[in-house]
Amino acid sequence: MPPAPNRASALRAVLSQMGVDGFILPRGDEHLGEYVAPCAERLAWLTGFTGSAGIAAILPDRAAVFSDGRYITQMDQQVDAGVWERLHIRETPPPAWLAAHGASLRIGYDPRLIGESALRPFSDAGLALVALPANPVDRIWTDRPAAPCTPCVPQPEDLAGQSSHDKRAALAASLRGAGDSALVLSDPASIAWLLNIRGQDVPYTPLSLSFAIVHDTGHVTLLIDPAKLSGPTRAWLGPDVTLLPPDALEETLRALAPARVQVDPTGNAIWFIQTLVDAGATVIRKENPCVLPKAIKNPTEQEGSRHAHLLDGVAICRFLHWLEGNATRTTELEAADRLDRFRAASPDYRGESFPAISGAGPNGAVIHYRVTPETSRALQANEVYLIDSGGQYPFGTTDITRTVWTGPDVPDADIRNAFTRVLRGHIALARARFPTGVTGHALDALARHALWDGGLDYDHGTGHGIGSYLSVHEGPATIAPVFRPVMLRAGMILSNEPGYYRPGAFGIRLENLHLVQPSPIGEAGRTFLEFEVLTHAPFDRRLIDATLLQPDEIAWLDRYHARVLERIAPQLESSARTWLEAACAPLNAG
Template identity: 70%
Template sequence: MTDAPTRLRALRQILREDNVDGFILPRGDEHLGEYVAPCAERLAWLTDFTGSAGMATVLMDRAAVFSDGRYTTQMEHQVDGLCWERLHLRETPPAQWLAQHAAGARIGYDPRLLSENALLPFIQAGLTLVALVRNPVDAIWTDRPEPPRTPCLEQPLEYSGIDSLTKRQTLAAQLRKSGEACVVLSDPASIAWLLNIRGNDVPYTPLSLCFAIVNADASVSLFIDPVKLTPRTREWLGEDVRVFTPDDLPAQLAAQAGQRVQIDPAANSVWFIQTLEQAGATVIRATDPCLLPKAIKNQVEQQGARHAHEQDAIAICRFLHWLDTEGVGTGELEAAQRLDAFRKGSQDYREESFPAISGSGPNGAIIHYRVTAETDRILRHNEVYLIDSGGQYPYGTTDITRTVWTGPEQPDDDVCDAFTRVLRGHIALARAHFPHGTTGHALDALARQALWEGGLDYDHGTGHGIGSYLSVHEGPCNISTNYRPVPLEAGMIISNEPGYYRPGAFGIRLENLLLVQPAITPAVTTGATRRFLAFEVLTLAPFDRRLIAVDMLNTTEIAWLDAYHARVFEQVAPHLDKVGQTWLQAACAPLSAR
């Protein structure tokens, strides 16, 4: 990799050749995914920023990198401030920045990397946009890695719960009802769910990169590198799934001339819409029809999630025991590697579900901190350590965060105050009962209320959906200050992760995964008819009692925490050795035993 000024000069030369004055580069690939193959890490190659959300804008005399609150500190460390402005996505949106600095300029973009929805703010800003035939970064990235070609594998019914034909028939019936000939899918996670397949093309998420056209007769045109398909997988897919190469996409889209074609303007690149409309198809914009049924786990998937969390809990508790007895003096990187090694103790463990966030002291205040050999910090006595990690198992995906005190001295009161406020918010959300039809936005304040009472808050969402041996960050539901019109449904799995971050000092986040279930408690009002939902806690690991200011908790909160810890001990202790059991018993002791 060359230095930042050299890369920018080379890019600007390509932009001149393509007769544009600037360029918009999102973080993402042709599938608009969160985690991408090395060949699609264009933003990281150009800017050195490795966060999973961001964008760059390049003009001839200035350039900027944008990301959200999770990554603002990381940008300061990674991105050359002499070449790039480093800006917050919400405080200074890229379209606003371009409108201010590039009025009247021709701004290029790669139509395969931006959705129609993502492009809309730039159109609304009055910018002159030019769809480029070639990606200018690809033109100068001389040592760009080859696309992945890992095997595409079947996801058996013992894990998926519903066969692909049934899923396709349900989707096809919806298409026929709305009068559409087909739907185009670009999200490999949707295709993986629909066809019951998995892969290893991108890190942390078991996906096989591909596109699909699902027809109203339940047949599918699958666009995938044929080398990925073994004879067994071809047989698994069945005769109704016809295989094409990705290069066949333009011709197959052109064949939809005169047809009504459904496409999600947020989940597909604008190239698909442009190509279909140029071919004479009528584009029907609608949400990816796989998103909601994929998010609502069936009974087999729910049981798989419970099993995955039981397996994960054994590794987490062994890690927390190690951390408590031997962790001080090791580095953040080694600690993350130790946790991964504990997970590998399960023969079903496949890989991490995202890069572990292992941050001690001030590094814990970097919300999505990623430890490297250069930033690795030694864990010291008497400080806060945050570990956020997850695992992929063939029957489920996990994500957990614990914040611990390294002792041996007692933590300061202000640390315990912040930790306990985060814990109170976590408990409030976990205990919530809410009517059917409630969105996550309506629940978000429950997790923040105790922090707000102390004048504190956090700059990230409270909860995101979780896939079933798929993406650790899955839509369409969330719990956030940002409104999404998707109500929580029984069967959805969502995270509960309030936090607090004091720059230069420490970070606190406490995360469990929750399974939405019908509420089983009786209605408090006689004659109540509305259906209510509640949460089943899937994650099993103790919260650090040393950081809890017990006098800040009410009796209901204490009862919840004691019951949770009793459950953790009951389910995990039998899988630990005697020393580990003794440690876990102390870690899960009732708060009244302090």
């Protein structure tokens, strides 16, 4: 295996052997998921960049790594600038960079790692793209970890809220109505939802890596490592689920020809489309039909999420109480570990839903900072500390961010001004009422208005969807500046997380999770929606400049804190309860 600085050179040698001049390497696996098994962390191995979103492009004489605003600072810290250019993916799109520096070259790609929709901008840029039969990185990654093989287990119906049979029947009826014979699924979260199963194949998200073919009869062909399946799980799946090993995937796809087969060109790798077309099937390009019903939580899932957030709220409040007395006697890594232990006090806790973002002072300004033993910083007196974390429970997934002041002095006016503007944006979104048909894009400016009014902003979305004991980042709805034609629907769970980041100084983010619910307002014949706040934890009153808040904003904050106190205090020990009473006191009470 080549040393880290020589990996780009070693890859160039392999590319030359494969008859191409360059290569496109997305961050992801053949399931195109956000969280991937260690064996699929090719981008991190090649470049050093460990963010959950990014892409690399390599040419004979230059190379670049691209990511979005969440990871720019992290990329600058992790990626060797002597080997790789480090670029903002929106300011310098990879297709434009390749067209500028390699327009006449043959650019290879792994068709199992990129979707048709993601590949199209590269072909539209006029690049000569070559589908490679194998991934060239794998030829030089000689100590690549083995593929995961953890138990696949049932998700009981009393937690899922709907039987797999009923989900499959609805999906089959949709296929028949469209005149299509089958649907290809490569998204393990969709398969987990459809078959009511969970696993541990990837970090932080309870998935069992697999592929599935859903037929118009409601029958499913599940391609999964048989070692993952116990007798009870096989019985749970039932006779309408045929089990095959993953190496039968290509043969199974080819056997679908000449039928009409639905494939999501965004969520499935282009290899699926290429294989089906080559076999003579008719590919029907449609969005994954599991995504929307998975996002709309049924009543059982909604109640499960409320329960998960109560357990999580107890852990968060215990942690914040502990931090009050230990802020200057701990480190970023120790604090994150302490919070994980508070969560683990619940027997229902199944682990973190993502790596905790525990950043003090300047590290808090790194939007998706990931603390390691090498980077862990001791918390100092009189600085801002940001902790963004979440938990997995069998009945729900959580995600919360709080920003606190370490004290003992009063924070300066500039910090309190920024924090309060972030808080005002959070409150504005939390209070929103909107008619059905509204998209998250229409609400995004509510969270930014107070920041914009002060000449401030943040370079990330305001809200993402949350799964039900699934991914902490779940589509299709978002709240973001970029328009997506997905209207918010009752039953969806989204985050509300405006922020502000001053590089080299501090970061602020305030995040709760919201459940979209019908609103009692609205004229006859017109339905409105609003948010139910699921998260239970106080905001740090030391960082609030109450003179910047309007009376109705103070009233919302006081009601929220009163609800936190009512629901969480009875479950706390006396010292933590006393702390919470002070933290949740009415704002103007001092």
